[in-house]
Amino acid sequence: MELSSEDSFCLQVMLAAGVQAVRIDSNSMKVFGLTEKGEASVRLHPNCRQDQYLKLVKQSLAEHALDSPEGYPVYLRRWSRMGQLRDDNLSKLLLTGEEEAVVAVVHAPGLTNEIARRAWWIMPTIENARRMLEKEDVARGEMGKVLADFLVEHLPFEEDDLAIMDTVHALLWFDLVNPAAEKKLWARGKQHGAYYIAFLEQRPDQLPNPLPARADYAAVHALLAPFIEAGNPYAQHLDRLLSGPGQTFLAGCEEAMQRPGTHEIVSALLNNYGTYLESIRLTEDKARSMEEIIGRATALASDERNAPAALTQLLSALPQLKPDIIALLTLAGVNQWAAYTVLRRTTAVNALLRTKLIPVFEPIQEQMRVLRTAKN
Secondary structure, three states: OOOOHHHHHHHHHHHHOOOOEEEEEOOOOEEEEEEOOEEEEEEOOOOOOHHHHHHHHHHHHHHHHHOOOOOOOHHHHHHHHHOOOOHHHHHHHOOOOOHHHHHHHHHOOOOOHHHHHHHHHHOOOHHHHHHHOOOHHHHHOHHHHHHHHHHHHHHHHOOOHHHHHHHHHHHHHOOOOOHHHHHHHHHHHHOOOHHHHHHHHHOOOOOOOOOOOOOOHHHHHHHHHHHHHOOOHHHHHHHHHHOHHHHHHHHHHHHHHOOOOOHHHHHHHHHHHHHHOHHHOOOOOOOOOHHHHHHHHHHHOOOOOOOOHHHHHHHHHOHHHHHHHHHHHHHHOOOHHHHHHHHOOOOOOHHHHHHHOHHHHHHHHHHHHHHHOOOO
């Protein structure tokens, strides 16, 4: 079997005209080409079964673009989603009419804004938009806004937690949404906790709906100021949490704990606490319960011999802040392992999972309430 002479001639003419990308519509049996002046098209005239004829068309396109008469190479199919393609072949792959080739291009680390524009013309899907926004050249280029607007519009229809977290993460990392859109994304967290995670990771000090500092912040800040100036990390982090952005962060974390969703969301949320306070983390050990974490924090705050000098100095000078400091140390010790015992025994999600996590979440919330309550 071979292409009809008419189709073969028309395809060769279109390809010779310098098309930038090729898209095949199997429903209308048309081949579309993207040119500098717009779109060109060739209507196909099958002389055999349509699926067989489309295979012949793709073989013809691959032979022209890649010098591969057998069609899209098998080894490229294997490597498509692994980012192992040579950057100088990307534009050629977009001439093959193969959707898998577009996926390969989208995953390539060397993807540029221009190649992304062509790939988007061929295959505008949520997954492709997400993968393209991972590339800085694309995100910073003209396509960044195009892809961001598309994702914001279609995110409400996304159900996969990891996909939502990855998408919002990319949008915030490259500042691709305006403040109004950011507030809308944050608000969606009330229905789906996955939205909160990227905000807590990417914008811990710039969350939407800011709260005021703790009522006694001015007085406590004055006490902490000499230690902050001296570079005491415990004083710096405590001051940060008592400030407006810190209080907003704590409120956001409490809100996120009301909607744990899935195991992935819970793990990401708990890891974020330790990351926020990374420079004063208690230990690298994998504490398997909140009781253990709180016990370590309390013991450390009472152990002048073995506690870090900066911590001892702060506690000695400001013993009235000991409850706040213990709460600070507790949050610094939290990570996904705090929920390990619960998560490994259940497949529950949403409200039922929240109930299962009460032994983990309630102690954390108690420590957060300490940090959000002004002292008389």
